[in-house]
Amino acid sequence: MSGQTVGDLPGVVVTGVSGRMGQMLVREILASDRLRLVAGVERTGHGWVGRDLGAAMGGADLGVPVMDDALEAFAKAQAVIDFTTPEATVGFAELAAQARAVHVIGTTGLSEADLAKIKAAARHAVVVRAGNMSLGVNLLTLLTKKVAAALDEDWDIEIVEAHHNQKVDAPSGTALMLGEAAAEGRGVALADVSDRGRDGMTGARKRGDIGFAALRGGDIVGEHDVMFATAGERLILRHVASDRSLFARGALRAALWGQDKAPGEYDMLDVLGLN
Numbered sequence: 294m295s296g297q298t299v300g301d302l303p304g305v306v307v308t309g310v311s312g313r314m315g316q317m318l319v320r321e322i323l324a325s326d327r328l329r330l331v332a333g334v335e336r337t338g339h340g341w342v343g344r345d346l347g348a349a350m351g352g353a354d355l356g357v358p359v360m361d362d363a364l365e366a367f368a369k370a371q372a373v374i375d376f377t378t379p380e381a382t383v384g385f386a387e388l389a390a391q392a393r394a395v396h397v398i399g400t401t402g403l404s405e406a407d408l409a410k411i412k413a414a415a416r417h418a419v420v421v422r423a424g425n426m427s428l429g430v431n432l433l434t435l436l437t438k439k440v441a442a443a444l445d446e447d448w449d450i451e452i453v454e455a456h457h458n459q460k461v462d463a464p465s466g467t468a469l470m471l472g473e474a475a476a477e478g479r480g481v482a483l484a485d486v487s488d489r490g491r492d493g494m495t496g497a498r499k500r501g502d503i504g505f506a507a508l509r510g511g512d513i514v515g516e517h518d519v520m521f522a523t524a525g526e527r528l529i530l531r532h533v534a535s536d537r538s539l540f541a542r543g544a545l546r547a548a549l550w551g552q553d554k555a556p557g558e559y560d561m562l563d564v565l566g567l568n
C-alpha cells in the first residue's frame with residue numbers, strides 16, 4: 294500500500310460493533326495500515342447508536358459514528374464485516390449488494406433459506422462467508438477431507454466442539470464446515486448422514502453416520518476435534534483457538550482480498566489460496 298494516503302484505503306463498516314467479535318474487529322482495523330474504519334452499525338435501540346465508537350468502547354473519540362441505518366453506513370464503505378445474527382446478516386447482504394461493498398460474513402447458524410438469500414445478493418457483489426476465518430481451521434477442513442477419503446466406513450467420524458457459554462447456535466459453524474469436508478471426502482451428502490444431539494435410547498450408532506456433539510462452558514474461544522474411530526485405534530485431528538483476534542484478522546484479509554474480485558460467493562479457502 295505504499296504511496297497511499299489514508300483516504301485511499303478501503304473503508305470498512307463493522308456490524309454488530311458492540312459484540313465480542315465486533316469490538317475485536319475494531320481493534321484489528323485500527324491497528325491495520327491497510328483498511329480504514331468508517332462506521333460501526335448496531336441494532337436500533339442499542340445504547341451505542343448515535344455515539345462516537347471510541348467513546349462507546351470506553352476510550353478517546355475516533356471520529357467514527359455508531360449508526361443504526363445500515364444502508365447509509367454501507368454507502369460510505371468498500372467492505373462490510375459482519376459477525377451478527379442470521380436475521381441481521383440476511384438483511385445486510387441485500388444492503389451491502391446495493392452499496393456494491395464486499396460483504397464478509399462470519400455469522401453462523403444460517404438456515405438453508407438464509408443461505409439462498411445470501412446467494413441471491415452475491416449476484417451483485419462479492420460475498421466471502423466462512424463459519425471460521427482462521428487459517429488453522431481452514432487447513433483442518435482439507436486434512437479432514439483427505440483422511441475421510443482414505444478411510445472406509447469401518448471408521449466412525451465424530452465431530453466434537455466446545456465454545457463459551459454465550460454461544461447461541463449448535464453445532465458450531467466450524468463443526469458444520471468440518472462435517473461437510475468429511476462428507477465430501479467420503480463422497481456422501483452431509484444431510485444424509487448427519488447425526489446430531491443424541492439423547493436417551495438412541496440405538497447403536499449407524500455405520501457411515503457423521504456424529505456431532507457440542508459442549509458449552511465458561512470463556513472457551515473455540516475448540517474442535519474430528520475423531521476417526523475404529524476397532525483398536527482412533528485418529529483425532531484437533532484445532533484450538535485461544536484468541537478471537539485470529540478470526541478478526543482472517544476477516545480483514547477477506548475484506549482486502551475481495552476488493553478486486555468479480556461478484557460471487559467465496560470462502561476462506563479462496564482467500565487463502567487453498568482452493
Ligand SMILES: NC(=O)c1ccc[n+]([C@@H]2O[C@H](COP(=O)([O-])OP(=O)(O)OC[C@H]3O[C@@H](n4cnc5c(N)ncnc54)[C@H](O)[C@@H]3O)[C@@H](O)[C@H]2O)c1
Pocket residue numbers: 308309310311312313314315334335336337339376377378381398399400401402423424425426427466540
Ligand atoms: N466465522 C468466524 O470465524 C466466527 C468467529 C467468531 C464468531 N463467529 C460468529 O459471529 C457471530 C457473532 O458472535 P459474537 O460472539 O460476536 O456475538 P455477540 O452476541 O457478542 O455479538 C453480536 C452483535 O450483533 C449485534 N446485532 C444483532 N442484531 C443486529 C442488527 N440487526 N443490526 C446490527 N447489529 C446487530 C448485537 O447487538 C451484538 O452486538 C456468531 O454467529 C458467531 O458464531 C464466527
Ligand SMILES: O=C(O)C1=N[C@H](C(=O)O)CCC1
Pocket residue numbers: 401424425456457460464465466467468514515
Ligand atoms: O464464538 C463463537 O460463536 C464462534 N463461532 C464460530 C463457529 O460457530 O464455529 C467460530 C468459532 C467461535
